[in-house]
Amino acid sequence: MIAALLVGFVAGAAARFLIPFDTLRHLHGPKSWGASIAIGCVGAILGWLIFAVGLGWGDNNIFDWGSILGSIIGAVIVLMIVNWYLRIKRIAT
Numbered sequence: 001m002i003a004a005l006l007v008g009f010v011a012g013a014a015a016r017f018l019i020p021f022d023t024l025r026h027l028h029g030p031k032s033w034g035a036s037i038a039i040g041c042v043g044a045i046l047g048w049l050i051f052a053v054g055l056g057w058g059d060n061n062i063f064d065w066g067s068i069l070g071s072i073i074g075a076v077i078v079l080m081i082v083n084w085y086l087r088i089k090r091i092a093t
Contacts, residue, residue, distance in 0.1 A: 004044075004063035005037055007071055011047075012040025015075035022079065023086040039082065043075025050074065 013036045016022050024035050044063055047070035052058040058067050 007044055007063045007068065008037045008040035011043050011071035011075040012036030014072045015039060015043060015079045018076055019079050023083045039078050040075050043078045044071035046078060047071045047074030
């Protein structure tokens with residue numbers, strides 16, 4: 001469980017670093033850490049679905065350090081979707 005949270009945090013933090021003009025950049029402290037963990041964990045699952053299930057690359061472990069690159073790619077995709085959703089929501093209100 002702790003390893004999954006660490007992988008999620010690293011993947012989420014890397015995705016937030018790679019994406020410019022992140023809509024979650026105003027968050028600080030525990031809220032920022034929680035957002036990074038959530039984005040990273042969902043990204044790890046998405047990366048596992050894309051690479052292990054879809055393409056047949058990798059193993060059956062979702063939250064391991066061997067698949068950190070796939071987790072980061074998945075987290076970048078999740079963060080782009082979150083950014084898009086939050087921007088659309090802001091425009092609509």
